[in-house]
Amino acid sequence: MSENFNLKNYIKFFAQRVDDWIRNYLTYENEQTIGLIESMRYSIFAGGKRLRPVLIYSSYGIFESYFDKVTPFAAAVEMLHTYSLIHDDLPAMDDDDLRRGKPTNHKMFGEATAILAGDALLTLAFEIMLDKDINKDIPTETILEAAFKLAKSAGYKGMVGGQYADIINENKEIDKNTLDFIHKHKTAALISYCCELGAILGFADEKDKQNLAEFGEKIGLAFQIVDDILDITSTTEELGKNAGSDLKNKKATYPEIYGLEKSKSIAEDLINSAINILKPYGKAATPLIEIANYILKRNN
Amino acid sequence: MSENFNLKNYIKFFAQRVDDWIRNYLTYENEQTIGLIESMRYSIFAGGKRLRPVLIYSSYGIFESYFDKVTPFAAAVEMLHTYSLIHDDLPAMDDDDLRRGKPTNHKMFGEATAILAGDALLTLAFEIMLDKDINKDIPTETILEAAFKLAKSAGYKGMVGGQYADIINENKEIDKNTLDFIHKHKTAALISYCCELGAILGFADEKDKQNLAEFGEKIGLAFQIVDDILDITSTTEELGKNAGSDLKNKKATYPEIYGLEKSKSIAEDLINSAINILKPYGKAATPLIEIANYILKRNN
Numbered sequence A, B: 001m002s003e004n005f006n007l008k009n010y011i012k013f014f015a016q017r018v019d020d021w022i023r024n025y026l027t028y029e030n031e032q033t034i035g036l037i038e039s040m041r042y043s044i045f046a047g048g049k050r051l052r053p054v055l056i057y058s059s060y061g062i063f064e065s066y067f068d069k070v071t072p073f074a075a076a077v078e079m080l081h082t083y084s085l086i087h088d089d090l091p092a093m094d095d096d097d098l099r100r101g102k103p104t105n106h107k108m109f110g111e112a113t114a115i116l117a118g119d120a121l122l123t124l125a126f127e128i129m130l131d132k133d134i135n136k137d138i139p140t141e142t143i144l145e146a147a148f149k150l151a152k153s154a155g156y157k158g159m160v161g162g163q164y165a166d167i168i169n170e171n172k173e174i175d176k177n178t179l180d181f182i183h184k185h186k187t188a189a190l191i192s193y194c195c196e197l198g199a200i201l202g203f204a205d206e207k208d209k210q211n212l213a214e215f216g217e218k219i220g221l222a223f224q225i226v227d228d229i230l231d232i233t234s235t236t237e238e239l240g241k242n243a244g245s246d247l248k249n250k251k252a253t254y255p256e257i258y259g260l261e262k263s264k265s266i267a268e269d270l271i272n273s274a275i276n277i278l279k280p281y282g283k284a285a286t287p288l289i290e291i292a293n294y295i296l297k298r299n300n
Helices: A007-025 A034-044 A051-063 A067-089 A105-109 A110-131 A138-153 A159-166 A176-201 A204-234 A255-257 A260-277 A279-297 B005-025 B032-043 B052-065 B066-091 B105-109 B112-128 B140-154 B159-168 B176-201 B206-233 B253-259 B260-277 B280-296
Strands: none
Touching: A007 A051, A007 A159, A007 A279, A007 B032, A007 B280, A034 A067, A034 A110, A034 B052, A034 B159, A051 A204, A051 A279, A067 A110, A067 A138, A067 A159, A067 A176, A067 B112, A105 A110, A105 A204, A110 A138, A110 B066, A110 B112, A110 B140, A110 B159, A138 A159, A138 A176, A138 B066, A138 B112, A138 B140, A138 B206, A159 A176, A159 A255, A159 B032, A159 B066, A159 B112, A176 A204, A176 B005, A204 A255, A204 A260, A204 A279, A255 A260, A260 A279, A279 B260, B005 B052, B005 B066, B032 B066, B032 B105, B032 B112, B052 B176, B052 B206, B052 B280, B066 B105, B066 B112, B066 B140, B066 B176, B066 B253, B105 B112, B112 B140, B140 B159, B140 B176, B176 B253, B206 B253, B206 B280, B253 B260, B260 B280
């Protein structure tokens, strides 16, 4: 795999699988709720990179290769991720008008619909994972573990907790501990879960699941640090969302606390240390390693 | 049971069990998220009647009597219900200041925290249900069925869909079909689920689960019709929330479409028809029957 590995094609291949699955699944029509479903589809298909699904597939690929059974889980996580973006962008939260180069959900559909579309996508993530008809090849114990850990990493001890700390600390001087809490919970918790989920679905043992979760936490933290850096060094056009929005919202960031160069080197150290965890898995870990490197070098 | 049955004491007993369980469970403290957890606790303990938990226990009681194993599920549903109230009250939605005689969550903690507290409670409902350590006496298959059906009835094809139709039709002339869609989805879907959940946890067969779900849908619809009536006939003090808020938000209601007397008789018919479904269960169904009658006669 390794020498001819092309990350761009690899991501495209799996992103397409998830997109096709969601498009095929989300066909429910009801004249009473057509606007709600439209707004859910709008944000799901607004051009996301599908990083989280690709991480799930890549982690799973270390242990098994029957990728089709992973797809509904990858789709579910992408829905949950999309909910978090819709709610983050709301006027009461980050108040962002632009996401992936397009108007945010509430700008298109209004605040009430955006709140409900987020609620619906969060709930739908669980509905899909827990659907025995969809996931008939997966043991119930495995489904339970996957969905339980999703709830844990996305909830008040995980992603939502991080988002809360992020919002509540706007306009405040915060210390390194608080900044780390925010980044680890708001961003790294779900990315860590994605890497662990691949191992769960691949019937990996506890030690392997732990390794993948740890790898995911490190690249997740690096991902957020790079996000902080890009918010300063990039243009709105490059980012597809408003550049400088951290400054605008007076958010603490890595560059602000550590400076730009030190932030870059922290991100680099995290990526190297993450890749190191994957050594035991040899070439099977190539996709994850390439994604880790891409996270460091990405420019949007 | 029947002759000496005291509904008030019965509700108090089970409401207390759920409250104690939640109080004992929700002890997580973290200095970064203390305000979030406070706001979650605030709305959970703001004086809800615990109708949904009591319905779950009562339905379960037809089939089994090991009530302790039901409690975490009842707590989870109450958390989900609480999330729906917090989000419904938001300025972008019904914009209500008062709930159960107290300031609504966003009035106390601000909009951002209220949105996140809702998100956290919704996610936590699934976390609790799917926790194998908590629910160790319940077969995995049963947990999965319970959580899957919760997601279905709470999501875009259920409660969230109803809430969307409710909001989107404000200020509009709507027909009976639309009003029925709203009430069935916004309110009856979760109440129906509660009654079915008791049967699921009691290992009832498919026919019994269906009966309980149908009973729940009918009393749920009656519950919402009575709500519509009370919004007109009661004072804010009696309701603990702003009376006349349907008029204020220009919402279609049963009394508006059918008139007050006809609305009352529709609710009565629904309750009678619901109670009729429970005939095969004899005295074991007394609590559910009493609750059904209470729904009709309640004044707040």
